[in-house]
Amino acid sequence: MEKATFGAGCFWGVEAAFRQVEGVTATQVGYTGGHLKNPTYRDVCTGMTGHAEAVEVEYDPSRVSYEELLDVFWENHDPTTLNRQGPDIGAQYRSAIFFHSPEQEAEALASKERLEQSGRHRRPIVTEITPASEFYTAEEYHQQYFEKRGLVGCHIK
Numbered sequence: 001m002e003k004a005t006f007g008a009g010c011f012w013g014v015e016a017a018f019r020q021v022e023g024v025t026a027t028q029v030g031y032t033g034g035h036l037k038n039p040t041y042r043d044v045c046t047g048m049t050g051h052a053e054a055v056e057v058e059y060d061p062s063r064v065s066y067e068e069l070l071d072v073f074w075e076n077h078d079p080t081t082l083n084r085q086g087p088d089i090g091a092q093y094r095s096a097i098f099f100h101s102p103e104q105e106a107e108a109l110a111s112k113e114r115l116e117q118s119g120r121h122r123r124p125i126v127t128e129i130t131p132a133s134e135f136y137t138a139e140e141y142h143q144q145y146f147e148k149r150g151l152v153g154c155h156i157k
């Protein structure tokens with residue numbers, strides 16, 4: 001199994017999108033990319049910790065490629081809005097790919113370049129591509145939030 005980590009707005013909807021992908025074996029929502037150790041949801045919501053709401057995806061590379069996961073990432077949010085997705089505003093909702101290897105970094109950069117060249121978006125893509133850092137699992141009530149409540153999702157795009 002391998003890991004991939006993405007920030008694309010509110011982590012509830014992002015997690016729900018990745019859980020639908022064949023070859024994804026597990027997901028967890030949490031916080032990454034900040035400076036505070038062991039942040040809570042309340043801490044991250046202040047916008048002062050530097051963390052992004054993120055989803056850590058465990059996947060079987062023999063069943064789904066990292067490139068396919070990148071496609072899911074791009075399709076499920078607006079990568080042209082800085083520190084915002086829909087009504088959610090703040091750096092914790094930024095568009096970000098947190099890579100776990102040089103290969104993931106290269107694939108993420110190439111994928112972003114392809115999307116920029118495609119002309120699909122009128123505005124520049126602001127997605128950050130940065131090394132994965134400590135991932136702090138969010139509180140239990142955030143995990144598989146929509147599934148626990150019988151909801152489909154909150155697709156914003």
